[in-house]
Amino acid sequence: MSGKNNLKGWLYLLPAILFLGVFMVYPLVDVIIYSVEEGYNSASQSYKGIGLYNFSYVLHDPYFLQAIKNTFLLVIITVPLSTGIALLISVLLSSIKPLRNLFQTVYFLPYVTNTLAVGLVFMILFKKTPYSDGMINLVIKWFGGGVVDFIEGPYWAKMFVMCFYTIWVVMPFKILILTSALASVNQTYYNAAKVDGTSRGRIFRKITLPMISPMLFYLIITGFIGAFKAYSDEVAIFGTDLNAAGMNTIVGYVYDMLYGNSGGYPSYASAAALILFAIVFTITVINLKISKNNVQY
Amino acid sequence: MKVVLQNLYKRFPNQTKGGAEVVAVNNFNFEIPDGKLIGLLGPSGCGKSTTLNLISGLEKVSEGKIFFGEDDVTDLPPERRGVGLVFQNYALYPHLTARNNIIFPLQNLKGKDKMTKEAMNAKAEEVARLVQIEPFLDRKPSEMSGGQQQRVAIARALVKVPKVLLLDEPLSNLDARLRLQTREEIRRIQRDTGVTTIFVTHDQEEAMSISDLIVVMKDGIIQQIDKPQNVYDFPVNLFVAKFLGTPPINVFEGEVKGDRLFIGEQDVLEMKNVKDRKVYVGVRPEGFILDENGPLVCDLSAVEVMGRDTSVVSTHPAFTGVTIRSIIDTAENKVDPEAAQVRFSLKPYKVHIFDHETEERIPVEG
Amino acid sequence: MAENYDTQRLIKADRARERTRKIIVYTFLVIWALFVLFPFYWMILTSIKSYSSYNSEYIPRFIATQPTLQNYVDAFTTVSLGRYFLNTAFFTVVTTAVMLVVITLAAFAFARLEFKGKNLVFALFLSLMMIPNELVIITNFVTITDWGMRNTFWGLILPSITSIFYIYLLKENFESIPEELYKAAKVDGTSDFKYLLKVMVPICRPTLITVIILKVIECWNSYVWPRLITDDAAYYLVSNGIQEIRENGFGRENIPAMMAAVVVISVPLIVLFLIFHKKIMAGVSRGGTKG
Numbered sequence: 001m002s003g004k005n006n007l008k009g010w011l012y013l014l015p016a017i018l019f020l021g022v023f024m025v026y027p028l029v030d031v032i033i034y035s036v037e038e039g040y041n042s043a044s045q046s047y048k049g050i051g052l053y054n055f056s057y058v059l060h061d062p063y064f065l066q067a068i069k070n071t072f073l074l075v076i077i078t079v080p081l082s083t084g085i086a087l088l089i090s091v092l093l094s095s096i097k098p099l100r101n102l103f104q105t106v107y108f109l110p111y112v113t114n115t116l117a118v119g120l121v122f123m124i125l126f127k128k129t130p131y132s133d134g135m136i137n138l139v140i141k142w143f144g145g146g147v148v149d150f151i152e153g154p155y156w157a158k159m160f161v162m163c164f165y166t167i168w169v170v171m172p173f174k175i176l177i178l179t180s181a182l183a184s185v186n187q188t189y190y191n192a193a194k195v196d197g198t199s200r201g202r203i204f205r206k207i208t209l210p211m212i213s214p215m216l217f218y219l220i221i222t223g224f225i226g227a228f229k230a231y232s233d234e235v236a237i238f239g240t241d242l243n244a245a246g247m248n249t250i251v252g253y254v255y256d257m258l259y260g261n262s263g264g265y266p267s268y269a270s271a272a273a274l275i276l277f278a279i280v281f282t283i284t285v286i287n288l289k290i291s292k293n294n295v296q297y
Numbered sequence: 298m299k300v301v302l303q304n305l306y307k308r309f310p311n312q313t314k315g316g317a318e319v320v321a322v323n324n325f326n327f328e329i330p331d332g333k334l335i336g337l338l339g340p341s342g343c344g345k346s347t348t349l350n351l352i353s354g355l356e357k358v359s360e361g362k363i364f365f366g367e368d369d370v371t372d373l374p375p376e377r378r379g380v381g382l383v384f385q386n387y388a389l390y391p392h393l394t395a396r397n398n399i400i401f402p403l404q405n406l407k408g409k410d411k412m413t414k415e416a417m418n419a420k421a422e423e424v425a426r427l428v429q430i431e432p433f434l435d436r437k438p439s440e441m442s443g444g445q446q447q448r449v450a451i452a453r454a455l456v457k458v459p460k461v462l463l464l465d466e467p468l469s470n471l472d473a474r475l476r477l478q479t480r481e482e483i484r485r486i487q488r489d490t491g492v493t494t495i496f497v498t499h500d501q502e503e504a505m506s507i508s509d510l511i512v513v514m515k516d517g518i519i520q521q522i523d524k525p526q527n528v529y530d531f532p533v534n535l536f537v538a539k540f541l542g543t544p545p546i547n548v549f550e551g552e553v554k555g556d557r558l559f560i561g562e563q564d565v566l567e568m569k570n571v572k573d574r575k576v577y578v579g580v581r582p583e584g585f586i587l588d589e590n591g592p593l594v595c596d597l598s599a600v601e602v603m604g605r606d607t608s609v610v611s612t613h614p615a616f617t618g619v620t621i622r623s624i625i626d627t628a629e630n631k632v633d634p635e636a637a638q639v640r641f642s643l644k645p646y647k648v649h650i651f652d653h654e655t656e657e658r659i660p661v662e663g
Numbered sequence: 664m665a666e667n668y669d670t671q672r673l674i675k676a677d678r679a680r681e682r683t684r685k686i687i688v689y690t691f692l693v694i695w696a697l698f699v700l701f702p703f704y705w706m707i708l709t710s711i712k713s714y715s716s717y718n719s720e721y722i723p724r725f726i727a728t729q730p731t732l733q734n735y736v737d738a739f740t741t742v743s744l745g746r747y748f749l750n751t752a753f754f755t756v757v758t759t760a761v762m763l764v765v766i767t768l769a770a771f772a773f774a775r776l777e778f779k780g781k782n783l784v785f786a787l788f789l790s791l792m793m794i795p796n797e798l799v800i801i802t803n804f805v806t807i808t809d810w811g812m813r814n815t816f817w818g819l820i821l822p823s824i825t826s827i828f829y830i831y832l833l834k835e836n837f838e839s840i841p842e843e844l845y846k847a848a849k850v851d852g853t854s855d856f857k858y859l860l861k862v863m864v865p866i867c868r869p870t871l872i873t874v875i876i877l878k879v880i881e882c883w884n885s886y887v888w889p890r891l892i893t894d895d896a897a898y899y900l901v902s903n904g905i906q907e908i909r910e911n912g913f914g915r916e917n918i919p920a921m922m923a924a925v926v927v928i929s930v931p932l933i934v935l936f937l938i939f940h941k942k943i944m945a946g947v948s949r950g951g952t953k954g
Binding site: 005006007008009010012013015016017019020022023024025026027028030031034089092093095096099103104105106107108109110111112113114115116117118120121122124125131132133134135138168171173176177180225229231232235239240251254255258259266269270273274276277280 | 685688689691692695696698699700702703705706709718719720721722723764765766768769771772773776777778779781784788791794795797798799800801802803804805806821822824825827830855880883884886887890891901902905906909910918921922924925928929932933935936940943944947948
């Protein structure tokens with residue numbers, strides 16, 4: 001009886017285990033093997049030796065260093081900004097009643113769009129062509145500024161577009177999570193504070209923030225992880241050749257090493273992927289430590 | 298500080314489209330004398346919590362006025378009214394210790410009222426002593442029992458010395474024993490501070506035991522305002538009579554005919570100066586006297602001996618409910634549980650008669 | 664009466680402040696709504712401008728003077744947008760359907776069946792949840808290539824079939840169903856599989872719908888894996904298709920036609936969203952991650 005039951009349990013699990021084994025566990029081992037195989041040749045599937053050369057190569061590759069710089073800038077700019085703005089919007093949203101659902105629905109819209117496709121819209125909004133300066137430049141001119149080529153122009157301009165689009169894309173999720181966190185705070189706490197004559201600012205700092213702090217930290221942690229893995233948003237705006245645009249990200253670097261014109265180097269790709277993993281892991285651990293000390297109940 | 302409600306109305310728009318609006322508070326007029334403890338009593342949905350919210354200012358008045366002393370506070374927001382409010386679930390901030398919860402209202406003070414840290418601490422400790430939670434001041438709400446949390450909530454409401462203290466179902470989240478103890482505690486705190494206190498409850502025993510005055514409500518309308526014992530002894534109508542007392546009053550179909558009161562066919566009492574008519578007859582459980590020759594003949598169902606008292610359960614064709622419960626002193630009476638019938642005579646002052654149409658109590662002389 | 668006068672003034676000041684606050688709040692919210700909606704407006708606007716009028720506008724216009732649907736015709740005829748569209752629909756439906764079967768079976772095993780090693784396997788599953796996709800995609804690319812599955816639907820679908828997170832979500836939900844129900848069914852002689860199908864799945868429909876919604880959004884927008892695994896345009900999904908259109912598109916840089924393609928790609932999910940927005944938002948706030 002118990003033997004039959006054992007078999008049955010495993011039978012139900014079999015498909016999941018099979019797929020996970022082939023596409024997750026094995027690759028996990030394999031990626032580490034790849035990363036230490038020096039001089040791997042994908043045609044002959046042979047390698048010269050074992051060592052850390054791949055890591056050293058990647059860490060000295062100017063493209064990778066550029067990708068690291070881009071990714072870190074993107075993370076440092078977009079995570080605090082998007083979380084802050086999302087918090088502001090959610091708080092405002094929670095303070096109104098009429099039209100609230102409408103606003104909420106509108107704000108969520110970008111979540112369900114294909115980021116590659118909508119990225120193209122941002123591209124043409126910002127792009128300066130011989131025929132036209134583009135929509136954004138038009139606005140800048142209204143305010144008396146000079147024309148900038150955001151897509152193929154200076155680095156800061158490209159970085160600006162990248163951050164701008166990233167924020168546009170990540171905002172819906174953050175607003176949604178924060179508004180539902182705010183809604184779950186028991187109304188009687190606010191009533192109690194109101195009866196005691198607590199000011200709005202103080203209610204926010206002393207009651208709202210501590211109450212939603214777990215969700216806030218959750219958003220910051222997932223925000224960091226997500227931003228470190230940025231890639232397709234950049235492709236949407238700058239095209240597939242991100243190295244040429246100087247706008248590559250770490251994940252982009254991994255794929256470029258694997259495939260495409262510069263591809264065919266799974267060893268370098270693996271080393272880069274492991275470095276990314278190490279970075280994300282470290283940052284997440286730090287985040288968790290901080291949140292443990294700050295989430296107040 | 299006395300509290301006066303004047304022609305007070307609160308109407309809510311109906312949630313479903315096209316429905317009539319709900320009148321949660323319908324033309325309230327009463328005055329709460331300074332320093333008294335008032336119980337708002339009624340079944341759930343009768344508008345008692347709404348009344349409390351109107352007094353605290355959390356809900357806006359639809360019509361009418363509210364006065365604290367001589368001041369019209371009808372349009373004042375809650376923070377300007379100077380009320381202390383204890384919520385049903387206490388609403389203690391979970392991330393703050395008891396001390397910080399109590400201090401919280403003091404930290405809101407601005408300008409000339411602003412207090413130093415030491416002063417706030419001293420004040421908090423003073424209130425904590427009053428409600429007897431000093432040992433727990435540095436615990437968080439999750440580390441305290443329900444009763445302790447309740448006291449912290451009261452302390453927080455009292456710390457600013459409110460003009461009026463409002464308690465919303467203060468005991469409903471406590472277990473039976475703690476409830477008994479806490480209600481005495483509330484009574485004591487109220488006496489010590491002398492602050493006018495209004496509390497809401499659906500538990501008639503709770504209201505009876507500690508209030509100076511009881512306000513009985515039903516469907517947004519005040520039924521009766523009086524001292525607890527008076528409400529019990531002289532209920533204005535059938536609803537009030539049924540709502541107060543455990544076990545509840547026993548209600549029979551009856552009739553007044555020629556100065557006599559009949560339950561069914563049985564002539565039970567003399568009833569002078571009452572016009573002949575159909576009535577409801579309410580008999581309190583303690584209004585029955587075992588009497589071999591008594592006029593009221595009931596079919597005996599069960600006898601439950603509960604120490605001091607014996608509860609006699611019986612039925613009668615004219616009874617409006619399922620079983621009649623009468624409470625008899627165990628020491629003085631022995632009932633044979635095997636008997637088919639039991640006979641009672643009635644204590645006149647424990648018998649109330651109500652008009653069959655209006656359900657108002659008919660006053661009886663004597 | 665001085666007191667009373669004072670009260671009136673206080674109330675008036677409070678109300679005025681409240682009104683100003685409301686105005687500021689609504690203004691800000693409207694601005695943000697415009698910020699969110701503007702790209703959508705711009706893409707529709709551009710998609711109905713004719714090629715010549717778009718290119719002659721040195722200063723872009725905010726309305727189309729002579730709207731045309733020609734770009735939509737171009738989007739479907741000049742490039743194989745219809746093909747990309749069908750590919751994506753097929754990919755989405757098959758991936759989601761197969762995944763549902765796999766995760767339901769696994770979640771049921773974890774939630775209700777007793778067998779040796781269950782807890783160990785579950786712990787392993789959970790620890791795998793931390794592994795980012797970027798780490799395993801390299802080997803998967805090599806595996807699929809070795810199996811000769813590049814430019815096939817199987818190559819696209821296979822690696823996307825399991826999700827530990829959804830197994831976890833579903834298992835939690837399954838476990839919340841009282842065990843008495845399972846015992847009652849056992850007493851009645853119901854087989855495990857029938858019980859799963861007739862009792863658990865219907866009860867957990869909301870969770871399953873959440874999972875479906877999230878997976879459909881994920882499939883519709885997936886870009887990286889399809890890009891690695893397909894270089895034959897016959898197997899492109901919409902994301903790759905739009906990238907292809909951007910780079911080699913309509914023979915010349917035809918932005919209005921490109922925008923028409925973008926509109927076509929975006930419409931299905933947006934329509935789905937407008938119909939089910941409550942369910943989708945509830946689902947995402949329960950189990951979504953992005954950004």
